[in-house]
Amino acid sequence: MTQGSTVDLCVLPEGCISNILSLTSPRDACRSSVVSSVFRSSLDSDSVWERFLPSDYQQILSSSISPSPFVFSSKKELYLHLCNNPVLIDNGTKTFALEKCSGKKCYMIGAKALSVVGGDQPEHWCWGPFPDSRFSEVVQLLDICWLEVRGRMETRLLSPSTTYVAYMVFDFTESAFGFDYYPAEVSVKLAAASSGGEEVKAAYLDRIGRNMRQAANLDPMGKERQQFRQDQVKLQPWIMHRREDGCRRPTTPTEPAGTQGERGWVDGDRVG
Amino acid sequence: MSSTKIFLKSSDDKTFEIDETAARASETLKNIIDGGCLDGVIPLPNVSSNILPKVIEYCKKHGGDNGSSKKIANGGVDKDKEILPDYDEEEDKREKVRVDELKKWEEEYMDFDQQVLYDLMLAANYLHIKGLLDLTVEKAASMIRGRTPDQIRENFNINSDFTPEEEEEMILIEDEWDDEWAFD
Numbered sequence: 011m012t013q014g015s016t017v018d019l020c021v022l023p024e025g026c027i028s029n030i031l032s033l034t035s036p037r038d039a040c041r042s043s044v045v046s047s048v049f050r051s052s053l054d055s056d057s058v059w060e061r062f063l064p065s066d067y068q069q070i071l072s073s074s075i076s077p078s079p080f081v082f083s084s085k086k087e088l089y090l091h092l093c094n095n096p097v098l099i100d101n102g103t104k105t106f107a108l109e110k111c112s113g114k115k116c117y118m119i120g121a122k123a124l125s126v127v128g129g130d131q132p133e134h135w136c137w138g139p140f141p142d143s144r145f146s147e148v149v150q151l152l153d154i155c156w157l158e159v160r161g162r163m164e165t166r167l168l169s170p171s172t173t174y175v176a177y178m179v180f181d182f183t184e185s186a187f188g189f190d191y192y193p194a195e196v197s198v199k200l201a202a203a204s205s206g207g208e209e210v211k212a213a214y215l216d217r218i219g220r221n222m223r224q225a226a227n228l229d230p231m232g233k234e235r236q237q238f239r240q241d242q243v244k245l246q247p248w249i250m251h252r253r254e255d256g257c258r259r260p261t262t263p264t265e266p267a268g269t270q271g272e273r274g275w276v277d278g279d280r281v282g
Numbered sequence: 283m284s285s286t287k288i289f290l291k292s293s294d295d296k297t298f299e300i301d302e303t304a305a306r307a308s309e310t311l312k313n314i315i316d317g318g319c320l321d322g323v324i325p326l327p328n329v330s331s332n333i334l335p336k337v338i339e340y341c342k343k344h345g346g347d348n349g350s351s352k353k354i355a356n357g358g359v360d361k362d363k364e365i366l367p368d369y370d371e372e373e374d375k376r377e378k379v380r381v382d383e384l385k386k387w388e389e390e391y392m393d394f395d396q397q398v399l400y401d402l403m404l405a406a407n408y409l410h411i412k413g414l415l416d417l418t419v420e421k422a423a424s425m426i427r428g429r430t431p432d433q434i435r436e437n438f439n440i441n442s443d444f445t446p447e448e449e450e451e452m453i454l455i456e457d458e459w460d461d462e463w464a465f466d
Contacts, residue, residue, distance in 0.1 A: 019400070019438050026403060026419065033423035044431040044452040046443050 020048050027052040032061035036089065037111045059085035062113040064169060067092075070106050070115075073099045089113065096144060105144055114169040118179070119161045120145035127158035142181070150183065157194065165200070180215070189215045288315065289323040290338070296331040297323060300338050307341040309410030328408045333401040340414050343387060392421055396439055 019027070031039045031052055039058060043050040052058065063085065064070070071080055074097045082088040089108065096105035096118065103123035107116045121137075126149060128134040133152065140148040151157070159178075168174060176198050182189075193212035286302040288311070305311040314324055329337065394402075399418055406414035425437040435442065444452060 019440050022400060022403060023407060026407060029419050030422040030426065033420060034426045038427050038429070041429075041431060042426050042434055045434045045438075046440055048440075049434075 019046070024052060024055075025057075028055040028057050031055075032058045035111065036062045036113050054084065054086060056085040059089050063089055063092075064108070064113065064115050070099060071097065074106075075099070075102050098144070102146055112172075114172050115167070117163060117167070118144070119163065120147070121149040122147055123161070125160040125162070127156060128154055140181075162201070178215075290329075290334060291323050291325045292329055292331040292334045293327050294331050296334075298331075298334050298338055300341060303345050304338070304341040307344045307411055307413070308337075309412075311409060326409075329405045330401070333398070333405050336398070336402060337405050337409065337411070337414070340391065340411065343384075343391075344413060388417060392417060396425070396437065 027048060031042065031049070034042070036059075039053055039062075043053045074080070080088065080091075082091065090110075092106075092108045093110040096107035096116075098104070099106045100123070103120045105118040105120075107118075108114065109116050120143075122145065126135060129149060134154045136150040136152055137147055138150065139146060140150075161176075178196070193214050195210050196213045197210045288300050288302050288305045290298045290300060290305075290311075292298065302315060305315065311324065326334065399421060403415065403418040403422070405411075406418055422438075426434055429437065442449060
């Protein structure tokens with residue numbers, strides 16, 4: 011390290027420092043604002059935050075059904091808003107948000123956009139609003155002997171070169187039963203890939219904190235993401251490669267035939 | 283083929299020689315050459331004799347391609363693949379070797395302290411050498427990524443210019459962000 015150097019960071023043109031910050035991550039950039047006032051003033055530059063926002067954010071927000079238009083005084087403000095306030099998109103069937111640390115895209119697929127086996131049969135499933143859900147409608151399981159829920163997500167909508175994790179978000183009614191006895195099969199797979207790449211895991215869709223049992227890779231996320239009151243089961247991580255295409259299907263859960271009946275809520279699949 | 287020689291004069295009045303093809307890596311020099319108002323020596327009042335040889339070294343290596351190894355690796359190769367139906371595998375291999383060699387060169391070239399980094403970044407900015415500017419900016423970014431504010435200060439040899447009150451406030455802001463980011 012050169013002590014007492016004559017040239018200082020301040021001599022760099024403002025554009026250079028913004029440029030440097032935009033090559034770090036949102037977290038790094040915010041941290042650097044504590045370093046000195048040069049960094050601090052560069053951090054408010056729109057050119058930095060434009061780089062942290064996904065390249066297609068405007069297109070995504072154009073399908074938003076949010077009542078208020080997105081008017082923000084700066085790109086930084088917009089970025090932070092999208093991290094803390096998931097936006098309903100695609101006719102209200104999905105939400106879109108950013109992961110704060112990295113600016114990567116997160117989606118939540120509402121129950122309406124999931125494929126629920128027997129979902130159209132009122133003796134098995136009941137559709138309606140749920141106060142804690144961000145979606146206008148969720149589905150309540152009344153009683154069924156075959157529980158199968160699938161969600162689909164086009165990989166081109168996800169951030170490139172990113173490890174994604176799929177979660178299932180659900181809650182229990184007072185009278186829910188049947189989830190304690192057998193684990194459900196959960197998996198995530200690339201629809202375009204040849205068969206056999208899918209790894210099926212077992213997870214107990216059990217009440218978090220009560221009678222919790224660890225099945226293979228079951229990882230209850232309830233305490234880590236407190237904004238969701240519903241229980242979440244982490245399904246499976248996968249790595250998104252830039253050139254992959256087709257559809258990812260977070261498949262959740264496929265119950266073995268001839269099991270107990272179940273009751274409960276399904277809200278959505280969150281991909282993020 | 284011998285190339286025309288260009289002479290560059292540093293801020294401290296030292297003259298350096300460079301081939302015209304190499305000089306064309308700089309947009310600024312290219313414009314002067316193409317403008318035809320070349321009067322023997324090009325004065326560069328913003329570049330000192332300490333840093334000019336380093337700039338010339340970069341220009342020599344890059345001739346006129348104006349790109350870094352990154353740019354070639356990410357863009358050029360793939361693009362060609364899509365355009366040409368019968369893609370030449372041998373050509374692909376040669377290109378890979380070339381890119382690997384260039385990366386290694388860049389790694390060695392960029393091995394210097396933060397003082398040289400500022401000067402080189404300023405020179406690249408002034409002379410409009412995009413590939414070199416990209417390299418220096420990337421190096422500076424790597425000195426920030428994953429570092430604490432104290433480490434960043436040390437890396438860039440800077441002192442905090444905040445008042446103790448401001449400092450206190452900044453620490454609170456940082457803690458707040460860190461709490462929110464506790465989720466892995």
